[in-house]
Amino acid sequence: MILVVDMNWKRDSLAFNEFVLPIVSVVQPLEECKVKHFLDLDPAGLNGYSKIVLSGTALKDHATLKQVDKFNWVKMCDKHILGICAGMQTISLVFDEPLMNCLQIGMTEITTLKDNPLFQGDFEAYALHNYSVGPCQNFEAIAKSSKCIQAIKHKQKDIYGVLFHPEARNQEILKRFTEL
Amino acid sequence: MRLGVLFSGGKDSTLALHLAKEKEGVACLITVVSKNKESYMFHTPNIDVTALQAEALGLPLVSVVTEGRKEEELADLERAIAEAKSKFQIDGIVTGAVESVYQASRVQRICNRLDVWCFNPLWKHDQKALLETLVDRQFKVIISGVFAYPLDEKWLGKQIGPQVIARLVELQSKFGISPSGEGGEIETTVLDAPMFKQKIEILDYAVEAKGNCGVFIIKQARLVTK
Numbered sequence: 189m190i191l192v193v194d195m196n197w198k199r200d201s202l203a204f205n206e207f208v209l210p211i212v213s214v215v216q217p218l219e220e221c222k223v224k225h226f227l228d229l230d231p232a233g234l235n236g237y238s239k240i241v242l243s244g245t246a247l248k249d250h251a252t253l254k255q256v257d258k259f260n261w262v263k264m265c266d267k268h269i270l271g272i273c274a275g276m277q278t279i280s281l282v283f284d285e286p287l288m289n290c291l292q293i294g295m296t297e298i299t300t301l302k303d304n305p306l307f308q309g310d311f312e313a314y315a316l317h318n319y320s321v322g323p324c325q326n327f328e329a330i331a332k333s334s335k336c337i338q339a340i341k342h343k344q345k346d347i348y349g350v351l352f353h354p355e356a357r358n359q360e361i362l363k364r365f366t367e368l
Numbered sequence: 369m370r371l372g373v374l375f376s377g378g379k380d381s382t383l384a385l386h387l388a389k390e391k392e393g394v395a396c397l398i399t400v401v402s403k404n405k406e407s408y409m410f411h412t413p414n415i416d417v418t419a420l421q422a423e424a425l426g427l428p429l430v431s432v433v434t435e436g437r438k439e440e441e442l443a444d445l446e447r448a449i450a451e452a453k454s455k456f457q458i459d460g461i462v463t464g465a466v467e468s469v470y471q472a473s474r475v476q477r478i479c480n481r482l483d484v485w486c487f488n489p490l491w492k493h494d495q496k497a498l499l500e501t502l503v504d505r506q507f508k509v510i511i512s513g514v515f516a517y518p519l520d521e522k523w524l525g526k527q528i529g530p531q532v533i534a535r536l537v538e539l540q541s542k543f544g545i546s547p548s549g550e551g552g553e554i555e556t557t558v559l560d561a562p563m564f565k566q567k568i569e570i571l572d573y574a575v576e577a578k579g580n581c582g583v584f585i586i587k588q589a590r591l592v593t594k
Binding site for chain 2: 202203291356
Protein backbone atom coordinates (compact mmCIF):
# COMPACT_ATOMS: atom_id res chain seq x y z
CA MET A 189 0.00 0.00 0.00
CA ILE A 190 1.40 3.38 -1.06
CA LEU A 191 0.59 6.56 0.84
CA VAL A 192 0.08 9.72 -1.22
CA VAL A 193 0.31 12.80 0.99
CA ASP A 194 -1.85 15.76 -0.07
CA MET A 195 0.46 18.76 0.49
CA ASN A 196 -2.11 21.43 -0.45
CA TRP A 197 -2.79 24.26 1.97
CA LYS A 198 -6.04 22.78 3.25
CA ARG A 199 -8.00 19.54 3.21
CA ASP A 200 -10.24 18.91 0.19
CA SER A 201 -8.85 21.94 -1.64
CA LEU A 202 -9.50 23.01 -5.23
CA ALA A 203 -5.88 22.05 -6.02
CA PHE A 204 -6.44 18.39 -5.01
CA ASN A 205 -7.58 17.41 -8.54
CA GLU A 206 -4.51 19.03 -10.07
CA PHE A 207 -1.69 17.87 -7.80
CA VAL A 208 -2.90 14.72 -6.01
CA LEU A 209 -5.32 12.86 -8.32
CA PRO A 210 -2.86 12.66 -11.24
CA ILE A 211 -0.38 10.89 -8.92
CA VAL A 212 -3.07 8.47 -7.76
CA SER A 213 -4.09 7.71 -11.35
CA VAL A 214 -0.50 6.63 -12.17
CA VAL A 215 0.20 4.72 -8.94
CA GLN A 216 -3.17 3.05 -8.31
CA PRO A 217 -3.07 0.61 -11.28
CA LEU A 218 0.32 -0.67 -10.02
CA GLU A 219 -0.26 -0.77 -6.27
CA GLU A 220 -3.17 0.06 -3.98
CA CYS A 221 -2.78 3.57 -2.60
CA LYS A 222 -4.34 5.77 0.05
CA VAL A 223 -4.43 9.57 0.21
CA LYS A 224 -4.05 11.56 3.43
CA HIS A 225 -3.73 15.28 3.95
CA PHE A 226 -0.48 16.29 5.65
CA LEU A 227 -2.38 17.68 8.65
CA ASP A 228 -3.98 14.26 9.21
CA LEU A 229 -0.79 12.17 9.21
CA ASP A 230 -0.16 9.99 12.25
CA PRO A 231 3.55 9.03 12.25
CA ALA A 232 2.69 5.89 14.25
CA GLY A 233 0.39 4.75 11.44
CA LEU A 234 2.99 4.86 8.66
CA ASN A 235 4.14 1.27 9.14
CA GLY A 236 1.30 -0.05 7.04
CA TYR A 237 2.68 1.60 3.90
CA SER A 238 5.43 0.40 1.59
CA LYS A 239 6.24 3.80 0.10
CA ILE A 240 5.23 7.43 0.52
CA VAL A 241 4.77 10.14 -2.15
CA LEU A 242 4.49 13.81 -1.10
CA SER A 243 2.53 15.77 -3.73
CA GLY A 244 3.25 19.16 -5.23
CA THR A 245 1.08 22.23 -4.71
CA ALA A 246 -0.06 25.38 -6.48
CA LEU A 247 2.75 27.87 -7.14
CA LYS A 248 1.49 30.30 -4.48
CA ASP A 249 0.95 27.59 -1.86
CA HIS A 250 3.75 27.63 0.72
CA ALA A 251 1.77 26.07 3.58
CA THR A 252 4.01 23.04 4.15
CA LEU A 253 7.16 25.16 4.00
CA LYS A 254 5.80 27.09 7.00
CA GLN A 255 4.82 23.93 8.91
CA VAL A 256 7.95 21.82 8.52
CA ASP A 257 7.51 20.51 12.07
CA LYS A 258 4.56 18.46 10.74
CA PHE A 259 7.09 16.44 8.74
CA ASN A 260 9.58 15.48 11.46
CA TRP A 261 8.50 11.88 10.89
CA VAL A 262 10.44 11.95 7.58
CA LYS A 263 13.73 11.89 9.53
CA MET A 264 12.77 8.70 11.37
CA CYS A 265 11.04 6.97 8.47
CA ASP A 266 12.74 3.98 6.84
CA LYS A 267 10.36 3.79 3.85
CA HIS A 268 11.03 4.83 0.27
CA ILE A 269 9.86 8.46 0.07
CA LEU A 270 9.44 10.63 -3.05
CA GLY A 271 8.78 14.35 -2.64
CA ILE A 272 7.45 16.17 -5.71
CA CYS A 273 8.04 19.94 -5.97
CA ALA A 274 6.70 21.31 -2.65
CA GLY A 275 7.26 17.75 -1.39
CA MET A 276 10.97 17.97 -2.26
CA GLN A 277 11.25 21.48 -0.84
CA THR A 278 9.62 20.38 2.43
CA ILE A 279 11.86 17.31 2.75
CA SER A 280 14.90 19.56 2.23
CA LEU A 281 13.78 21.87 5.04
CA VAL A 282 13.18 18.87 7.35
CA PHE A 283 16.90 18.09 6.98
CA ASP A 284 17.84 21.77 7.45
CA GLU A 285 18.86 22.22 3.82
CA PRO A 286 18.10 25.85 2.92
CA LEU A 287 15.96 26.69 -0.11
CA MET A 288 17.01 29.19 -2.76
CA ASN A 289 14.83 31.25 -5.07
CA CYS A 290 14.46 29.66 -8.48
CA LEU A 291 11.35 30.31 -10.56
CA GLN A 292 10.68 27.92 -13.43
CA ILE A 293 7.35 27.48 -15.23
CA GLY A 294 6.92 25.22 -18.24
CA MET A 295 8.83 22.48 -20.04
CA THR A 296 12.45 22.38 -18.89
CA GLU A 297 15.48 20.39 -20.04
CA ILE A 298 16.70 18.09 -17.25
CA THR A 299 20.17 16.55 -17.12
CA THR A 300 20.83 13.47 -14.98
CA LEU A 301 23.92 13.91 -12.81
CA LYS A 302 24.07 10.55 -10.99
CA ASP A 303 22.92 7.03 -11.74
CA ASN A 304 19.64 6.38 -9.99
CA PRO A 305 16.71 3.99 -10.35
CA LEU A 306 14.13 6.65 -11.34
CA PHE A 307 15.49 8.24 -14.55
CA GLN A 308 18.54 8.56 -16.74
CA GLY A 309 20.03 10.76 -19.46
CA ASP A 310 18.58 14.09 -20.61
CA PHE A 311 14.84 14.61 -20.81
CA GLU A 312 12.20 17.34 -20.76
CA ALA A 313 9.96 17.79 -17.74
CA TYR A 314 7.20 20.13 -16.57
CA ALA A 315 8.47 22.61 -13.97
CA LEU A 316 6.31 24.79 -11.74
CA HIS A 317 8.30 26.03 -8.77
CA ASN A 318 9.53 29.10 -6.91
CA TYR A 319 12.35 27.43 -4.98
CA SER A 320 15.08 24.85 -5.35
CA VAL A 321 17.81 23.70 -2.98
CA GLY A 322 21.41 24.89 -2.81
CA PRO A 323 24.37 22.59 -2.16
CA CYS A 324 23.20 20.01 0.40
CA GLN A 325 24.79 18.31 3.42
CA ASN A 326 22.53 15.27 3.56
CA PHE A 327 21.50 14.89 -0.08
CA GLU A 328 23.26 14.50 -3.39
CA ALA A 329 21.99 16.25 -6.51
CA ILE A 330 20.96 13.60 -9.05
CA ALA A 331 19.57 15.95 -11.73
CA LYS A 332 19.71 19.62 -12.70
CA SER A 333 18.26 22.12 -15.16
CA SER A 334 20.13 25.13 -16.53
CA LYS A 335 18.89 27.10 -13.52
CA CYS A 336 18.97 24.81 -10.49
CA ILE A 337 19.10 21.38 -8.88
CA GLN A 338 16.04 19.44 -10.09
CA ALA A 339 16.31 16.15 -8.19
CA ILE A 340 17.99 14.93 -5.01
CA LYS A 341 18.58 11.66 -3.11
CA HIS A 342 19.41 11.32 0.55
CA LYS A 343 22.98 10.07 1.03
CA GLN A 344 21.96 7.23 3.37
CA LYS A 345 18.19 6.84 3.11
CA ASP A 346 15.80 5.93 0.27
CA ILE A 347 14.45 9.48 0.16
CA TYR A 348 14.14 11.14 -3.25
CA GLY A 349 12.99 14.58 -4.31
CA VAL A 350 12.09 15.86 -7.77
CA LEU A 351 11.32 19.50 -8.36
CA PHE A 352 9.59 18.88 -11.70
CA HIS A 353 6.18 17.22 -11.96
CA PRO A 354 6.44 13.60 -13.14
CA GLU A 355 2.67 13.18 -12.82
CA ALA A 356 2.22 15.78 -15.59
CA ARG A 357 4.91 14.53 -17.96
CA ASN A 358 7.37 11.64 -17.32
CA GLN A 359 4.86 9.42 -15.56
CA GLU A 360 7.29 6.51 -15.96
CA ILE A 361 9.34 8.06 -13.13
CA LEU A 362 6.40 7.62 -10.76
CA LYS A 363 5.90 4.08 -12.04
CA ARG A 364 9.57 3.24 -11.40
CA PHE A 365 9.32 4.64 -7.87
CA THR A 366 6.20 2.55 -7.27
CA GLU A 367 8.06 -0.56 -8.41
CA LEU A 368 11.26 0.04 -6.36
CA MET B 369 -10.98 32.60 -1.88
CA ARG B 370 -12.57 34.76 -4.62
CA LEU B 371 -11.90 33.31 -8.05
CA GLY B 372 -12.35 34.32 -11.67
CA VAL B 373 -12.94 31.54 -14.20
CA LEU B 374 -11.32 31.72 -17.65
CA PHE B 375 -14.48 31.05 -19.57
CA SER B 376 -14.91 30.11 -23.21
CA GLY B 377 -18.47 28.83 -22.91
CA GLY B 378 -17.26 25.34 -23.83
CA LYS B 379 -17.54 22.15 -21.78
CA ASP B 380 -14.13 22.27 -20.04
CA SER B 381 -14.29 25.81 -18.69
CA THR B 382 -17.94 25.32 -17.65
CA LEU B 383 -17.11 22.08 -15.78
CA ALA B 384 -14.07 23.78 -14.18
CA LEU B 385 -16.43 26.57 -13.04
CA HIS B 386 -18.72 24.02 -11.37
CA LEU B 387 -15.80 22.30 -9.59
CA ALA B 388 -14.45 25.67 -8.43
CA LYS B 389 -17.83 26.72 -7.07
CA GLU B 390 -18.00 23.53 -4.98
CA LYS B 391 -14.80 24.53 -3.10
CA GLU B 392 -14.37 28.31 -3.29
CA GLY B 393 -16.26 31.47 -4.27
CA VAL B 394 -16.54 32.43 -7.93
CA ALA B 395 -16.64 36.22 -8.38
CA CYS B 396 -16.60 36.55 -12.17
CA LEU B 397 -16.05 34.96 -15.55
CA ILE B 398 -13.17 36.11 -17.76
CA THR B 399 -13.41 35.79 -21.53
CA VAL B 400 -10.93 36.63 -24.24
CA VAL B 401 -12.64 37.10 -27.60
CA SER B 402 -10.16 36.29 -30.36
CA LYS B 403 -10.64 37.70 -33.84
CA ASN B 404 -8.38 34.91 -35.09
CA LYS B 405 -10.36 31.76 -35.86
CA GLU B 406 -7.20 29.68 -35.37
CA SER B 407 -6.30 31.24 -32.03
CA TYR B 408 -3.42 29.49 -30.24
CA MET B 409 -4.95 29.96 -26.83
CA PHE B 410 -8.63 30.68 -27.05
CA HIS B 411 -11.64 28.70 -28.15
CA THR B 412 -13.47 30.69 -30.84
CA PRO B 413 -16.84 29.41 -32.16
CA ASN B 414 -19.75 31.06 -30.38
CA ILE B 415 -17.56 33.03 -28.01
CA ASP B 416 -20.25 35.75 -28.25
CA VAL B 417 -22.65 33.39 -26.49
CA THR B 418 -20.58 33.81 -23.29
CA ALA B 419 -22.54 36.98 -22.44
CA LEU B 420 -25.77 34.97 -22.47
CA GLN B 421 -24.16 32.14 -20.50
CA ALA B 422 -22.86 34.63 -17.90
CA GLU B 423 -26.39 36.01 -17.56
CA ALA B 424 -27.75 32.46 -17.17
CA LEU B 425 -25.15 31.85 -14.45
CA GLY B 426 -25.80 35.18 -12.73
CA LEU B 427 -22.08 36.04 -12.86
CA PRO B 428 -20.40 39.22 -14.13
CA LEU B 429 -18.28 38.81 -17.28
CA VAL B 430 -14.93 40.48 -17.89
CA SER B 431 -14.46 40.37 -21.64
CA VAL B 432 -11.52 41.63 -23.71
CA VAL B 433 -10.96 41.43 -27.45
CA THR B 434 -7.69 40.20 -28.96
CA GLU B 435 -6.49 40.24 -32.55
CA GLY B 436 -5.29 36.71 -31.82
CA ARG B 437 -1.64 37.06 -32.82
CA LYS B 438 0.44 34.41 -31.10
CA GLU B 439 2.07 36.24 -28.19
CA GLU B 440 -0.06 39.41 -28.24
CA GLU B 441 -3.11 37.42 -27.19
CA LEU B 442 -1.25 36.49 -24.01
CA ALA B 443 -0.82 40.19 -23.22
CA ASP B 444 -4.57 40.58 -23.79
CA LEU B 445 -5.27 37.66 -21.42
CA GLU B 446 -3.04 39.31 -18.82
CA ARG B 447 -4.99 42.54 -19.27
CA ALA B 448 -8.26 40.63 -18.74
CA ILE B 449 -7.06 38.91 -15.55
CA ALA B 450 -5.63 42.19 -14.23
CA GLU B 451 -9.00 43.86 -14.88
CA ALA B 452 -10.82 41.03 -13.06
CA LYS B 453 -8.39 41.37 -10.14
CA SER B 454 -8.95 45.11 -9.87
CA LYS B 455 -12.75 45.06 -10.43
CA PHE B 456 -13.69 41.95 -8.49
CA GLN B 457 -10.74 41.55 -6.08
CA ILE B 458 -10.10 37.98 -7.21
CA ASP B 459 -7.38 36.00 -5.41
CA GLY B 460 -6.98 33.54 -8.24
CA ILE B 461 -8.20 32.15 -11.52
CA VAL B 462 -9.50 28.78 -12.67
CA THR B 463 -8.89 27.24 -16.09
CA GLY B 464 -10.30 24.25 -17.94
CA ALA B 465 -6.84 23.03 -19.06
CA VAL B 466 -6.66 19.23 -19.27
CA GLU B 467 -3.46 18.30 -21.10
CA SER B 468 -1.93 21.32 -22.76
CA VAL B 469 1.33 22.32 -21.10
CA TYR B 470 1.53 25.10 -23.72
CA GLN B 471 -1.67 26.71 -22.39
CA ALA B 472 -1.14 25.86 -18.72
CA SER B 473 2.39 27.22 -18.45
CA ARG B 474 1.52 30.47 -20.19
CA VAL B 475 -1.43 31.07 -17.86
CA GLN B 476 0.74 30.12 -14.85
CA ARG B 477 3.34 32.73 -15.86
CA ILE B 478 0.68 35.44 -16.15
CA CYS B 479 -0.75 34.51 -12.73
CA ASN B 480 2.70 34.59 -11.23
CA ARG B 481 3.30 38.11 -12.60
CA LEU B 482 -0.09 39.30 -11.32
CA ASP B 483 0.38 37.51 -7.98
CA VAL B 484 -2.83 35.47 -8.21
CA TRP B 485 -3.45 31.76 -7.67
CA CYS B 486 -3.97 29.49 -10.65
CA PHE B 487 -6.14 26.37 -10.44
CA ASN B 488 -6.61 23.70 -13.12
CA PRO B 489 -9.17 21.29 -11.64
CA LEU B 490 -9.41 19.14 -14.81
CA TRP B 491 -5.62 18.75 -15.18
CA LYS B 492 -4.59 15.30 -16.47
CA HIS B 493 -8.05 13.87 -16.03
CA ASP B 494 -9.16 10.98 -18.19
CA GLN B 495 -10.90 12.51 -21.20
CA LYS B 496 -13.62 9.89 -21.57
CA ALA B 497 -14.41 10.22 -17.86
CA LEU B 498 -14.68 14.00 -18.27
CA LEU B 499 -17.26 13.58 -21.03
CA GLU B 500 -19.18 11.08 -18.91
CA THR B 501 -19.13 13.50 -15.98
CA LEU B 502 -20.84 16.10 -18.17
CA VAL B 503 -23.60 13.64 -19.04
CA ASP B 504 -23.95 12.43 -15.42
CA ARG B 505 -24.25 16.02 -14.21
CA GLN B 506 -26.84 16.79 -16.89
CA PHE B 507 -24.86 19.36 -18.82
CA LYS B 508 -26.38 20.11 -22.22
CA VAL B 509 -23.36 20.48 -24.48
CA ILE B 510 -23.36 20.66 -28.28
CA ILE B 511 -20.46 20.21 -30.68
CA SER B 512 -19.94 23.64 -32.22
CA GLY B 513 -16.72 23.06 -34.12
CA VAL B 514 -14.89 20.16 -35.79
CA PHE B 515 -11.33 20.51 -37.01
CA ALA B 516 -9.87 17.06 -37.72
CA TYR B 517 -10.30 14.00 -39.94
CA PRO B 518 -12.61 12.05 -39.94
CA LEU B 519 -14.96 14.48 -38.20
CA ASP B 520 -17.26 16.42 -40.51
CA GLU B 521 -20.38 18.58 -40.57
CA LYS B 522 -22.61 15.69 -39.49
CA TRP B 523 -21.17 16.13 -35.98
CA LEU B 524 -22.03 19.81 -35.75
CA GLY B 525 -24.89 20.65 -33.38
CA LYS B 526 -24.94 17.14 -31.90
CA GLN B 527 -25.47 16.97 -28.15
CA ILE B 528 -22.83 15.11 -26.14
CA GLY B 529 -24.48 11.97 -24.80
CA PRO B 530 -23.55 8.29 -24.36
CA GLN B 531 -23.70 7.50 -28.10
CA VAL B 532 -21.56 10.48 -29.14
CA ILE B 533 -19.01 9.61 -26.41
CA ALA B 534 -18.84 5.98 -27.58
CA ARG B 535 -18.26 7.13 -31.17
CA LEU B 536 -15.56 9.64 -30.15
CA VAL B 537 -13.74 6.96 -28.11
CA GLU B 538 -13.89 4.65 -31.15
CA LEU B 539 -12.33 7.42 -33.27
CA GLN B 540 -9.62 7.83 -30.64
CA SER B 541 -8.54 4.22 -31.04
CA LYS B 542 -8.69 4.36 -34.86
CA PHE B 543 -7.41 7.84 -35.63
CA GLY B 544 -5.79 9.10 -32.42
CA ILE B 545 -8.36 11.83 -31.93
CA SER B 546 -8.57 13.12 -28.39
CA PRO B 547 -12.16 12.23 -27.36
CA SER B 548 -12.68 15.47 -25.47
CA GLY B 549 -11.13 17.53 -28.25
CA GLU B 550 -8.12 18.53 -26.14
CA GLY B 551 -5.98 18.67 -29.25
CA GLY B 552 -8.41 21.17 -30.81
CA GLU B 553 -10.27 18.46 -32.77
CA ILE B 554 -13.68 19.55 -31.50
CA GLU B 555 -15.05 22.64 -29.83
CA THR B 556 -18.22 22.72 -27.78
CA THR B 557 -20.84 25.15 -26.49
CA VAL B 558 -22.75 24.65 -23.23
CA LEU B 559 -26.48 25.42 -23.43
CA ASP B 560 -27.40 24.27 -19.93
CA ALA B 561 -25.61 23.12 -16.75
CA PRO B 562 -26.54 22.68 -13.07
CA MET B 563 -25.41 26.23 -12.18
CA PHE B 564 -27.41 27.81 -15.01
CA LYS B 565 -30.45 29.54 -13.56
CA GLN B 566 -31.95 29.63 -17.08
CA LYS B 567 -31.04 27.60 -20.15
CA ILE B 568 -30.10 28.76 -23.64
CA GLU B 569 -32.49 28.19 -26.52
CA ILE B 570 -31.07 28.49 -30.02
CA LEU B 571 -33.40 30.45 -32.30
CA ASP B 572 -31.25 30.60 -35.43
CA TYR B 573 -27.97 29.01 -36.47
CA ALA B 574 -25.74 28.47 -39.46
CA VAL B 575 -23.40 25.63 -40.34
CA GLU B 576 -20.22 26.50 -42.18
CA ALA B 577 -18.22 23.44 -43.15
CA LYS B 578 -15.67 22.28 -45.66
CA GLY B 579 -14.26 18.77 -45.50
CA ASN B 580 -13.15 18.01 -41.97
CA CYS B 581 -13.44 21.58 -40.69
CA GLY B 582 -16.70 23.18 -39.73
CA VAL B 583 -18.44 25.39 -37.23
CA PHE B 584 -21.98 25.57 -35.87
CA ILE B 585 -22.61 29.26 -35.41
CA ILE B 586 -25.36 30.36 -33.05
CA LYS B 587 -26.81 33.42 -34.78
CA GLN B 588 -29.64 34.11 -32.37
CA ALA B 589 -30.39 32.67 -28.95
CA ARG B 590 -32.31 33.54 -25.80
CA LEU B 591 -32.61 32.46 -22.18
CA VAL B 592 -35.65 30.41 -21.24
CA THR B 593 -36.95 29.00 -17.96
CA LYS B 594 -35.58 25.58 -17.01
